[in-house]
Amino acid sequence: MAASRPFEWLRRRGESVAQRWSRRRQGLDRIPLTLHTRRLYILPTASGLLFAATVLAILAAGLNYANGLVLLLGFFLAGTGLSGLHQTHRRLLGLVVESLTLDGAHAGSALSLRLCLGEARGQAADDYQLSLRDEHGKLLQAHGEGPAEAPTFTLLPVATQRGRWQLPPLRLDCEAPTGLFRCWVWLHMEASALVFPRPAGNTPMPAAPDDEGHAEGSTSGQEEWFALRPFRDGDSPRHAAWKSHARGQPLQSREWRGLSGNRHVFDYTQLAGLDLESRVSQLTAWVLEATRRGDSFALQLPGRRIETGSGAQHQQDCLEALALHGLPT
Amino acid sequence: MTVAAPAPASTERALRLPFAALAFGVLLHADRMPLWCSLTALAALIWRLGAGQTRWRLPPIWLRTILTLALVVLVGSLFRSLGGLTAGSALLITMGSLKLLETRTVRDGRILVGTALFLLVAACLDRQGLARLPLYAASTVLSVAALLALGSSAIGASPRLAVLRAGRDLAFALPFAIACFLFFPRFAGPLWGAPEGSRAITGLSDEMSPGSITELAISDEIAFRVRFDGRAPSPRQRYWRGPVLHDFDGFTWRRGSIPRFQAAPLAGDGGTLKQDITLEPNGRGFAFALDTPDSVEPSAATRILLDTDRQLRLLRAPSQPVRYTVFSRLDPQDATALRAWQRKADLDLPARSNPRSLALAQALRDSNPRDADFAQAALGYLRRGDFRYSLTPPPLQQDSVDDLLFRTREGFCGHFASAFALLMRAGGVPARVVTGYLGGEWNGYGGYFTVRQAEAHAWTEVWLEDRGWTRIDPTTVVQPARLEASLRTLLPDESFGGSLLQAPWTRSLFDYWDAGNQWWQRRVVGFNLQSQRGLLDRIGLPDADYRLLAVLCAGVAGLWLSLVAWRLRRETGLRRDPLSRAWNELREALARGGVASPQQAGPLDLARRGAQIWPDLGPQLESIARDYANLRYAAEGAADGIDAQGLRHRIRLLLPRLRRSTMHSKPADPERATRSAHR
Amino acid sequence: MDRLAASLSASLAALDRVILGKPVQLRLALACLLARGHLLLEDVPGVGKTTLAQALAQVLGLATQRVQFTSDLLPADVLGVSIFDRHSQAFEFRPGPVFTQLLLADEVNRASPRTQSALLEAMEEQQVSLDGSTHALPAPFFVVATQNPLEQAGTYPLPESQLDRFLMRISLGYPAPALEREVLQDSGRHARTGGLEAVLDPAAVLALQARVGEIHVAPLLLDYVQALIAHTRRDATLQLGLSPRAGQGLVRAARAWALLQGHSGVLPEDVQAVLPAVAGHRLVPRGHRDRDAGRDVVAALLAAVPVPA
Structure with a gap:
């Protein structure tokens, strides 16, 4: 809607000023954080203003027509509205922000932010709402979920740039129970997540140097299983640990590791003719693909080498290195 | 705009209470509104609920636009305005119904609650009786519950919880509301016009034809209540004076267009009786007082006028009960002479009507040259003429007086008053018909008289040179008991359809209730600037101006808010050791x-x-x-x-x-x- | 200070002399045994796991057996076997090494899952069921198992459900440089452990265990423990929160720790002290194969949950 644009701009402007002011006033927040009166802000909502106008109109009518009944009604409504102010405020007061987790993701996909509250006094978890503005100014909002006394929130902001994603200020608000007032609090927490490069590129994966010609996937005779992990949908039933399942344990999958699996070296310098981002993206694609296949690989970046390895932790290390490569620290 | 998706289940659940609040608001007006209004609301509600439950479609935008325009035009044409209280309420109901049809979001729900609140206000402006109080309270609770249901999903899921919470919140607000009610500064007069009453109200009108008063006789509605300061008049003195009628066309008496001025106080020896009257709205601005009104209390003089007919008139037809104080004299001596144009107006008779009555009058006049004797002779004629007093006389022809005197010989007070006045005028004595009430019932619980529509009465006044306007009630000649007893005891039961109000115990109960209602009307609904002054005097703040009152109100509000905070603190268990x-x-x-x-x-x-x-x-x-x-x-x-x-x-x-x-x-x-x- | 408490501090002092620079791990191990829990020592070879276990056994004066687990070890090698006796024409039960007061199960993750689960069932039930008859294990009965980190080849890591049977998991870690030097100069561990004398006896250990049960647990402390557990169940980064059994174990371990510290009631500090050892192996973050990540999770948990006032 075109008409609302200037207001939207004004609103956003005011919001960012208020945000910065609260940052200066409160300083950096550390978890766990108990919300005290000093940091709670409360204002009527649009509905609250409408309600106030209604009550004023009723009072004016009562005064004008000297009708005590109408006046009494107006004062009752005014009193109820005002007690709503306290009730809304009370829902945030004493609340504890217990934990915040930020999970990384690849550029272009959503990070996962999870915030857990404790000591909440709302009627339901979704009385509370958490919101943030992402780097494009888009407002992301989530209602609380879970038990009423400990709501949790999940926000999925999308990061476009690889590297460290700094958590913007979060806003926690509550309009319950009347919807006439909104009480909110700014949370300025220092937290960041790694944004891995976007996997892209179609350069073929460099062949493993030591056993060229060895066909992939035919190493059945030289594998051994080495770990159990919970069975996931899609796992081959052949890999299921039926014996332990028969003993009454949860269904698990055996993880196999190729003893003589392919060993690659992914070298940054080999990707000539591409710019930095494309190279990083290509390497990321290779790392993911190799881990998916269960291959071992080493990663060679200018100024950093990650030795041959495999598995989830190895992949994590490589992705972290790739995420931060070439960025100012 | 496309047909929007249905509201999510939680919102739909929360919207049930706003629907209920609106429906209740419509219900408050159902008995006063035309049936189609309530039916429109009902149909919209069913449609909307159906759309929520099943897969019915809500009307598209073009249909809603057409419906809106059609309903506005309909209301406008039926009520000939869109502004009055009734028309406004009708408009609120129809527009609220249409809003129902597009209600999907919490915001829409809040608009419905607002509509419900305005309907409640309209109802409060319309009627304030104590009997309506539970309805209004229920409507308030329901509206607040609807607001809460919209504000929190947990409350929205359970209407019972919402109503309990609303009750609790309103109970919290009680001290605040009462304190503000008592101390909030009031205006001396209205800032804008009062809503006009446009509905048909039973009561005396400014014309009288045979049978018109009969309609009132079966109405139990209260006309006004009178509290006497000092002694009360005896039953036969309880004539309550209302509209005075001058013009007669042979069938109907009307007020006529003679000039009327403000009346001067009367002379007399007996002293005046002070009455405090609470008048129910009668839609016409007539006010009543004990015959004969002498003067109006100065403070009420801006609102009420006593004219040369000794008739009280309100300057604005009220929609709510009005209180005023009047002084009356039981034995007035009107010294002002009758002016020539007045005499002419009160002797005027329609040409070529009631010829036999004119002839009768002429015959009586011939044998009684003195005006007073002539009047007595005419009364004697009525007394001896075997006339019957009846609530259900046969209908009369065009020459109504001839018909009554010589054919049916059966009539009600209006018939006899009309006939007597005509005889007087025909005999050259200025005469006029006065309508009002005769009687009144003592309410021992409240210490006042209640005058009902059933006690409507008509009598005549004749001009006697030495005494001025003199009251003569021909009905008492035909049925002398009417003076002492109410209609009920005089007339057979069938006329009233066996009303409950006849049993003594119900009567007493009713008196008790009416006294309570009176207290409510006077002390709560009618709590005005004067009552506030009185209260401030009593608590030792005799010269509190609006600034002090505002400070008082703010103080009370602050104190109350901290009390609420404290209470909530306890409730939520934040108070630690x-x-x-x-x-x-x-x-x-x-x-x-x-x-x-x-x-x-x-x-x-x-x-x-x-x-x-x-x-x-x-x-x-x-x-x-x-x-x-x-x-x-x-x-x-x-x-x-x-x-x-x-x-x-x-x-x-x-x-x-x-x-x-x-x-x-x-x-x-x-x-x-x-x-x-x-x- | 009564005799029991005195001998307890004396045994701690003796242990401190043998195991250098590991006072916290030593006390945790002792607390674990006093809380009637089994102990899992997990670390790379050669940091003194076996030394610690042996020292414990000697100081507490318990009968001890040691089993080196290998991939060809059979359940019967641990539990014992019924042998047909020609003379009596009946099966005779030959008890295995598990019938002792302190069993040192070295490199428990080298054994096949079958053998592992046989041992763990005996641990849980304090008895051995074989061929239809049950044989009770002596009291007290402890298992101190040692384990190499998972990445070692040729091992069968204990699944989470079996890890839960161990009240605590402790890592020793490399000694500080100064202490390492001292170790290097030393002739050998046998010289050290050989010089240890039993300070306690099985009866004293049982009495101490009874005393652990008498340590007061205030409602406020239970609030704290519950808040900790609830937080792990809410935490989205964890695969699984703490089980009720883990909660019980936590309170028991905290009581034993409080006893060692001389507190008359369990303090939040006691819970915090044992929490890494008790919860570290039970909390596995989502997406990590690395069980060591449990340690960071515990630190985050302690930082997140306030102590009730």
Whole structure:
């Protein structure tokens, strides 16, 4: 809607000023954080203003027509509205922000932010709402979920740039129970997540140097299983640990590791003719693909080498290195 | 705009209460509104509920636009306005119904609640009786419950919880509402026009034809209530004067267009009777007082006029009960002479009507040259003529008086008054018909008389040169008992359809209720500037102006808000044990001094870390922590010698010292504190 | 201070002399045994796991057996076997090494899952069921198992459900440089452990265990423990929160720790002290194969949950 644009701009402007002011006033927040009166802000909502106008109109009518009944009604409504102010405020007061987790993701996909509250006094978890503005100014909002006394929130902001994603200020608000007032609090927490490069590129994966010609996937005779992990949908039933399942344990999958699996070296310098981002993206694609296949690989970046390895932790290390490569620290 | 998706289930659930609130608002007006209005609302409600439950489609935007325009035009044409109270309510109902059809969001729901509230206000402006109070209270609770249901999903899921919460919130608001009601500054007069009453109200009108008063005789509605200051008149003196009629066309009496002025007080020896009258709205601005009104109390003079007909008129037809104070005389002496044009108007008779009555009058006049004798002769004719007093006389022809006197010989008060006045005029004596009430019932609980529509009456006044206008009631000649008793006792039961009000005990109950209602109307609904002044006088603030009142109101509001806060605090269990509060304060003080995350530390650990930053306070911190740990965590016996109150006191004493040293030096080496935290 | 408490501190002092620079791990191990829990020592070879276990056994004066687990070890090698006796024409039960007061199960993850689960069932039930008859294990009965980190080839890591049977898991870690030097100069561990004398006896250990049960647990402390557990169940980064059994174990371990510290009631500090050892192997973060990540999780948990006032 075109008409609302200037207001939207004004609103956003005011919001960012208020945000910065609260940052200066409160300083950096550390978890766990108990919300005290000093940091709670409360204002009527649009509905609250409408309600106030209604009550004023009723009072004016009562005064004008000297009708005590109408006046009494107006004062009752005014009193109820005002007690709503306290009730809304009370829902945030004493609340504890217990934990915040930020999970990384690849550029272009959503990070996962999870915030857990404790000591909440709302009627339901979704009385509370958490919101943030992402780097494009888009407002992301989530209602609380879970038990009423400990709501949790999940926000999925999308990061476009690889590297460290700094958590913007979060806003926690509550309009319950009347919807006439909104009480909110700014949370300025220092937290960041790694944004891995976007996997892209179609350069073929460099062949493993030591056993060229060895066909992939035919190493059945030289594998051994080495770990159990919970069975996931899609796992081959052949890999299921039926014996332990028969003993009454949860269904698990055996993880196999190729003893003589392919060993690659992914070298940054080999990707000539591409710019930095494309190279990083290509390497990321290779790392993911190799881990998916269960291959071992080493990663060679200018100024950093990650030795041959495999598995989830190895992949994590490589992705972290790739995420931060070439960025100012 | 496309047909929007249905509301999510939780919103749909929460919207049930706004629907109910609106429906209740419509119900408050159902008996006053044309049926189609309520039916429109009902149809919209069913449609909307159907759309929520099943897959019915809500009307598209073009249909809604057409419906809106059609309904506005319909209301406008039916009520000939869109502004009055009734038309406004009808418009609210129809527009609210249409809004129902597009209600999907919480915001729409709030608009419905607003509509319901305005419907409630309209109902309050319309009728304020005590009997309506439970309805209004229910409507208020329902509206607040609807607001709460829209504000929180948990409340929205359970209408019962919403209603309970609303009741609780309104109970919280009670002291605030009462205090503001009593002390909020009032206006001296209205800022804008009062809503006009446009509905048909039973009561006397400004014309009288045979049978018109008969309609009133079966109405139990109250016309007005009178409280006498001092002695009350005897039953036969209880003539309550209303519209005075001058013009006669042979069938109907009308007020006529003669000029009327403000009347001067009367002369008389008997002194005046002061009456305090609460008049029910009668839609016409007529006011009543004991015959004959002498003067109006000065404070009421701006609203009420006593004219040369000795008739009281309100300057504005009210829609609510009106109170005024009037002085009357039982034996008035009107010294003002009758002017020529007045005499002419009160002698005027329609040509070529009622010829036989004119002839009768002529015959009586011929044998009685004195005006008073002539009047007595005419009364004698009525007395001897075997006339019957009846609530259901046969209908009369065009020459109504001829028909009554010579054919039917059966009539009600209006018939006889009309006939007598005609005879007088025909005989050259100025005469006029006065309508009003005769009687009144004493309400012992409230100490006042109740005058009902059933006691409507008509009589005549004739001009006698030596006495001025003199009241003559021909009905009492035909049925002398009417003077002493009410209609009910005079007429057969069938006329009233066996009303409940005849049994003595119901009568008493009714009186009791009516007294309560009166109190409500006078003290609550009618609580105005004067009542407020009276109250302020009594509590010792005789000259409080609006500024003082505003301060008083604000003070009450502030006090009340802190009470609410305190109450909520208790309810939500935030009020901790004092020792816990002290301990928390200590933890916060340590945090300000640079101890990292003291909230997560046990007492002994905390003291050790505090001692690293405040070495001089170390021993005290440690002793406090040890005692606290013993009190809180040790077995029963271990904490015997420790006094919680004393410990609290020690913590409180330590706090300022911690703060002071924090301010002086900047010891906050967070690194060190953090390291020790994770040691 | 009564005799029991005195001998407890004496045994701690003796242990401190043998195991250098590991006072916290030593006390945790002792607390674990006093809380009637089994102990899992997990670390790379050669940091003194076996030394610690042997030292414990000697100081507590317990009968001890040691089993080196290998991939070809059979359940019967641990539990015992029924042998047909020609003379009596009946099966005779030959008890295995598990019938002792302190069983040192070295490199428990080298054994096949079958053998592992046989041992773990005996641990849980304090008895051995074989061929339809049950044989009670002596009291007290402890298992101190040692384990190499998972990445070692040719091992069968204990699944989470079996890890839960161990009250605590402790890592020793490399000694500090100064202490390492001292170790290097030393002639050998046998010289050290050989010089140890039993300070306690089985009866004293049982009495101490009974005393652990008497340590007061205040409602406020239970609030704290519950808040900790609830937080792990809410935490989205964890695969699984702490089980009720883990909660019980936590309180028991905290009581034993409080006893060692001389507290008359369990303090939040006691819970915090044992929490890494008790919860570290039970909390596995989502997406990590690395069980060591549990340690960071515990640190985050302690930082997140406030101590009630």
